[in-house]
Amino acid sequence: MRKVTQGPAAPSAQQRLMLLDTASLYFRAYFGVPDSVKAPDGTPVNAVRGLLEFITRLVHDHHPTHLVACMDADWRPQWRVDLIPSYKAHRVAEETPSGTPDEEEVPDTLSPQVPIIEAVLDAVGIARVGVAGYEADDVIGTFTGRADGPVDIVTGDRDLFQLVDDKRERRVLYPVKGVGTLQITDEDLLREKYGVDGSGYADMALLRGDPSDGLPGVPGIGEKTAAKLLAQFGDLAGIMAAVDDPKAKLTPTQRKRLDESRPYLAVAPKVVQVAGDVPLPDVDTALPRTPHDAAAVEQLGARWGLGGSLQRLLATLSG
Numbered sequence: 001m002r003k004v005t006q007g008p009a010a011p012s013a014q015q016r017l018m019l020l021d022t023a024s025l026y027f028r029a030y031f032g033v034p035d036s037v038k039a040p041d042g043t044p045v046n047a048v049r050g051l052l053e054f055i056t057r058l059v060h061d062h063h064p065t066h067l068v069a070c071m072d073a074d075w076r077p078q079w080r081v082d083l084i085p086s087y088k089a090h091r092v093a094e095e096t097p098s099g100t101p102d103e104e105e106v107p108d109t110l111s112p113q114v115p116i117i118e119a120v121l122d123a124v125g126i127a128r129v130g131v132a133g134y135e136a137d138d139v140i141g142t143f144t145g146r147a148d149g150p151v152d153i154v155t156g157d158r159d160l161f162q163l164v165d166d167k168r169e170r171r172v173l174y175p176v177k178g179v180g181t182l183q184i185t186d187e188d189l190l191r192e193k194y195g196v197d198g199s200g201y202a203d204m205a206l207l208r209g210d211p212s213d214g215l216p217g218v219p220g221i222g223e224k225t226a227a228k229l230l231a232q233f234g235d236l237a238g239i240m241a242a243v244d245d246p247k248a249k250l251t252p253t254q255r256k257r258l259d260e261s262r263p264y265l266a267v268a269p270k271v272v273q274v275a276g277d278v279p280l281p282d283v284d285t286a287l288p289r290t291p292h293d294a295a296a297v298e299q300l301g302a303r304w305g306l307g308g309s310l311q312r313l314l315a316t317l318s319g
Contacts (some may be wrong), residue, residue: 018064021155039304049309066285070139071130083267086214125292141274164198195227206268
């Protein structure tokens with residue numbers, strides 16, 4: 001059964017870190033809130049207000065003690081492109097000079113809202129972290145690896161299922177409808193739905209490929225076949241060892257395709273696996289109870305017509 005939650009979870013005295021895949025959430029907010037929601041000057045603020053509502057609901061329902069809005073300082077890092085040139089290539093809106101991140105294709109009325117989102121989060125006092133040369137996924141992976149207590153990762157990106165770890169209390173809250181209905185993704189759900197646990201999800205993902213990220217995968221190996229191979233041989237290294245073992249139970253076609261895919265499979269793990277060694281800045285991740293800059297919050301709320309969305313967030317944080 002898919003695990004979903006629609007109501008608040010019980011409060012906990014234990015320190016609990018919540019990590020937001022911020023771009024994933026504001027994209028969902030943008031497409032989920034009517035673009036008729038505008039500031040007094042006519043600027044669309046549907047993504048801004050939608051994201052604030054999301055954060056309010058997440059804090060109310062899941063009671064984090066610490067919260068980080070993780071950002072894409074580089075949505076298509078060059079070190080990943082060097083390994084697999086097709087990585088996210090179809091999403092490039094404009095190529096930029098070497099050493100500068102390419103521009104991602106983003107709806108015209110969403111791009112101007114991102115600086116507003118950043119300014120509001122900073123004024124409220126919600127930690128916002130992006131690191132040059134890394135995606136938000138990598139920031140999330142590093143925070144997750146370093147955390148001492150439970151971690152809730154909020155994302156609409158299944159790639160982060162690789163961080164699920166029941167023993168260390170790492171789970172993914174995957175939006176099914178807004179953030180009021182979330183798929184609580186733990187190892188039981190992964191095994192039921194995909195046939196792998198958290199540590200096996202990245203291997204499955206790189207074997208099946210992902211057109212949305214420009215990852216070719218191994219021809220003829222989809223999600224179910226990848227899961228079966230991992231169950232049979234343990235991990236990617238075990239699968240490739242089986243390719244070299246004539247006694248291993250692989251079909252001739254599987255053996256041939258895996259063998260021909262060696263160049264891809266040699267580099268794909270580094271591309272697909274989130275980094276765990278991002279040089280994170282020293283930030284206060286504690287959930288703010290009062291605004292970091294009350295004057296800026298008031299000014300931003302008035303200028304952009306954030307009204308009840310911003311007030312509900314502040315009330316929830318203070319409570």
